[in-house]
Amino acid sequence: MIDVRDLNIALGLGAASKKILDSVSFSVGAGESFGLVGESGSGKSTILRCMAKLFTSWTGDISIDGQSVKTMPPMAFCRTVQMVFQDPYGSLHPRQSIATALREPLRIHRMVDAQDRSEQALADVGLNGSFLARYPHELSGGQRQRVAIARALILEPKVLLLDEPTSALDVSVQAEVLNLLSDIRQSQKLTYLFVSHDLAVVDHMCNEFAVMQAGRIVEIMDRSALSSGMAKNAYARELIGASLAYDKVA
Amino acid sequence: MSSQTPLIDARNLRVCYRSGKGYADAVRGVSFQLGKERLGIVGESGSGKSTIGRALLKLLPSARITADKLSFGGTDLLAASERQMLGIRGKRMSMILQDPKFSLNPVQRVGDQIAEAYLVHSKASRAQAKARTLEMLEAVQIRDPERVYKLYPHEISGGMGQRVMIAMMLIPEPEVIIADEPTSALDVTVRMQVLGILDTLVTSKGIGLIMISHDLNLVRNFCDRVLIMYAGQVVEERAARDLMNATHPYTRGLLAAQPHIGGSRQHLPILKRDPEWKTEGAGAVS
Numbered sequence: 383m384i385d386v387r388d389l390n391i392a393l394g395l396g397a398a399s400k401k402i403l404d405s406v407s408f409s410v411g412a413g414e415s416f417g418l419v420g421e422s423g424s425g426k427s428t429i430l431r432c433m434a435k436l437f438t439s440w441t442g443d444i445s446i447d448g449q450s451v452k453t454m455p456p457m458a459f460c461r462t463v464q465m466v467f468q469d470p471y472g473s474l475h476p477r478q479s480i481a482t483a484l485r486e487p488l489r490i491h492r493m494v495d496a497q498d499r500s501e502q503a504l505a506d507v508g509l510n511g512s513f514l515a516r517y518p519h520e521l522s523g524g525q526r527q528r529v530a531i532a533r534a535l536i537l538e539p540k541v542l543l544l545d546e547p548t549s550a551l552d553v554s555v556q557a558e559v560l561n562l563l564s565d566i567r568q569s570q571k572l573t574y575l576f577v578s579h580d581l582a583v584v585d586h587m588c589n590e591f592a593v594m595q596a597g598r599i600v601e602i603m604d605r606s607a608l609s610s611g612m613a614k615n616a617y618a619r620e621l622i623g624a625s626l627a628y629d630k631v632a
Numbered sequence: 633m634s635s636q637t638p639l640i641d642a643r644n645l646r647v648c649y650r651s652g653k654g655y656a657d658a659v660r661g662v663s664f665q666l667g668k669e670r671l672g673i674v675g676e677s678g679s680g681k682s683t684i685g686r687a688l689l690k691l692l693p694s695a696r697i698t699a700d701k702l703s704f705g706g707t708d709l710l711a712a713s714e715r716q717m718l719g720i721r722g723k724r725m726s727m728i729l730q731d732p733k734f735s736l737n738p739v740q741r742v743g744d745q746i747a748e749a750y751l752v753h754s755k756a757s758r759a760q761a762k763a764r765t766l767e768m769l770e771a772v773q774i775r776d777p778e779r780v781y782k783l784y785p786h787e788i789s790g791g792m793g794q795r796v797m798i799a800m801m802l803i804p805e806p807e808v809i810i811a812d813e814p815t816s817a818l819d820v821t822v823r824m825q826v827l828g829i830l831d832t833l834v835t836s837k838g839i840g841l842i843m844i845s846h847d848l849n850l851v852r853n854f855c856d857r858v859l860i861m862y863a864g865q866v867v868e869e870r871a872a873r874d875l876m877n878a879t880h881p882y883t884r885g886l887l888a889a890q891p892h893i894g895g896s897r898q899h900l901p902i903l904k905r906d907p908e909w910k911t912e913g914a915g916a917v918s
Contacts, residue, residue: 421819422790523677552676552846557889557900564899579819586891586900609894622893624821628849629893 383412383573384433384541389442391432402428403440404597410590412540415567415574417584417591419621424594426577430543433575434465446541457491464534468546470526474518480504480529481514487537503532506570507562524555528562535566541573548583560586581608581625593618638665639808639840640688643701647680647687650694658683658695660864660912666808670834670841672851672872674886675861681844685810688842689727690717705807723753726801728830730813732793736785742793743769743781746800753804768799772829791822798830808840815850827854848875848886860886863910882909 389406392399403425410416418426432440435451444451446462454462467473474483484500493499501511507528518526527547534542547563548556564587567574576591578584584591585608592599593615601615609626613619645662648655659680664671673681686692688702690709702709704725707716729735737745746768747761756764762781769777772795785793794814801809814830815823831854834841843855851858852875860868860883868880878884885903 421821553848553886554676554889554903557891558902560891561899561902564897581820582891582893582895585893586895586897621821624824626893627824628820628853 383414383447384410384416384575385443385445386429386433387443387445389429389432389440389444391428391437391440393437393439402597403432405442406597406599408592408599408602410573410575412573413567413571414590415576415588417588418575418577418594419579419581419584419591420594422579423596425597426594427545428597430465430545430575430577434463434543435459460487460539461491461537462539463541463543464537464539465543465545466527466530466534466547469550470523470530471518471550473530474526474533476518478517479514480516480518480521483529484514484533484536487533491537493537499536503536504529506535506566507532508558522555523551524558527551527555527559531559531562531566535570538570539572541575542567544574544576546578547576549578549580556583563587581622582629593621637706638667639705640664640666640842641701641703642684642688643699645684645687645699645702646697647683647692648696648698649692650696655696657864659687662859662861662864662866664859664866664869666840666842668838668840669857670831670843670855672843672845672855672858673861674845674848674851674858676846676886678863679861680864681846681861682812685727685812685842685844688810689721689725722749722801722806723804724806725808725810726804726806728794728797728801728809728811728814731817732790732797733785733817735797736793738785741782741784742788742796743783746796746803749800750803764803765799768803769796771802771833772796772799773825774799789822790818791826794818794826795829798826798833802833802837802839805837806839808842809834810842810844812844813846814843816845816847830854848890851875865909865912867909881906 387407389403391403392401394400406429418429420426431437433444451459481500484503485496488496488499500514504511504513509525509528548559551559566572576584576587585605590604592602595617601613601618603613607613608622613622643663645659646657647659648657662684673684675681687697699710704720736742743765746765750756750761750764766777766781769780774780774792774795815826818826843851845851852872855872858870858872858875859866862882868878868883870878878887888901889903891900
């Protein structure tokens with residue numbers, strides 16, 4: 383479904399130019415959920431931003447469903463790939479009601495039945511239609527993140543890019559959002575690319591994940607390798623060790 | 633807990649913020665004592681845990697703080713004048729904040745900032761302060777303290793910044809340290825290291841530590857005793873190693889909602905909030 387080959391990007395100009403991603407390659411099957419973990423600054427969010435075409439100066443190839451994202455027409459691209467951001471407070475327009483936020487993509491894509499579709503999108507994330515009239519400041523953090531997910535889903539994409547979707551939320555709210563994400567992945571047959579710094583969350587959500595350090599993927603492993611300590615790379619082992627020590631049940 | 637007089641004794645502490653015309657209660661009748669131990673305060677955002685830390689240092693000029701008793705080593709904090717508070721803040725009780733990026737002065741060398749903390753609270757000379765700072769940087773396991781002394785905050789990493797903050801807060805040798813989410817901004821690998829350093833220093837110097845955090849794993853691993861807060865009240869108090877056996881449904885709900893490495897992929901249990909937890913006096917007062 384997603385195929386990333388030899389992705390490179392350097393940001394900054396002239397002497398300040400710095401390589402952020404260094405030949406990153408991985409692929410994700412349809413309906414799978416693939417995780418990206420690593421320290422801050424390791425480039426995991428940059429991969430998502432390249433895929434979402436928020437950065438365009440990259441080299442290499444990213445293809446979705448066999449089609450390169452560089453050549454895909456923009457409208458079709460938006461119908462295929464959508465992104466959910468970390469901060470639910472920053473990702474919704476404060477002066478737009480939820481209805482306006484949800485209808486904008488529908489209007490752009492000339493989709494009919496705006497009212498039904500927005501109500502359905504909210505119902506899918508467990509909110510009722512009365513939220514349409516509300517503004518972001520009237521919602522809690524968890525509700526905002528649900529709206530952000532509804533906004534991403536309203537165009538019926540096949541791939542959802544999730545950039546730390548729960549790290550701004552409390553544990554109890556995180557549990558609700560994670561449950562919601564696994565439900566809709568099954569019901570709508572979505573493919574996830576899930577970025578998180580929290581190994582426990584990635585382990586819960588993904589079958590396979592890549593450990594990143596300084597712009598490179600140091601190891602791709604599946605979930606079973608995690609607790610059995612089968613990581614080959616030294617940094618991956620350190621990361622897993624630290625997370626396990628932190629997570630250990632006393 | 634030790635049998636001596638506690639460092640901090642708070643009884644029925646209430647903090648109200650001004651909201652519109654009236655007051656909104658942020659902390660409602662919290663009582664606790666702190667000896668030479670590590671006390672954790674956990675709760676979700678908005679539960680009032682950070683407000684307690686700020687109230688202890690009287691950093692809330694616009695809020696109304698009342699209590700039956702609020703004393704720190706024999707000083708009545710409620711009656712203390714601002715001048716008295718200046719003698720307490722930093723010198724005897726200090727606070728480590730969440731993000732070193734926002735709590736360090738960006739246009740001053742980090743070494744000078746640490747030395748300043750020392751100079752303000754003692755009659756040392758600049759040379760002595762510098763020597764002490766270098767010692768302190770070494771104590772927080774910074775290799776090459778001479779070099780780091782001369783760096784500016786933007787030149788150091790998050791983990792190093794938080795170690796600089798710890799050095800700064802420990803240099804006046806306070807009796808109590810309040811750490812408000814000290815490692816939330818750090819990566820897992822660095823987090824353990826920073827916590828280890830803080831832990832060693834606090835235990836070896838016999839400092840009382842209040843660790844404020846939303847992270848149950850953190851307080852379970854690095855505290856002796858834990859207070860669990862909900863809606864401005866303490867709902868449960870537990871020995872940290874006994875946290876898994878918590879009885880209050882809120883604490884149990886929080887523990888269950890955490891994903892674990894190697895855990896099952898079942899749905900995470902959702903916390904069901906009982907409106908009764910909010911009613912005043914519902915908290916288990918020990």
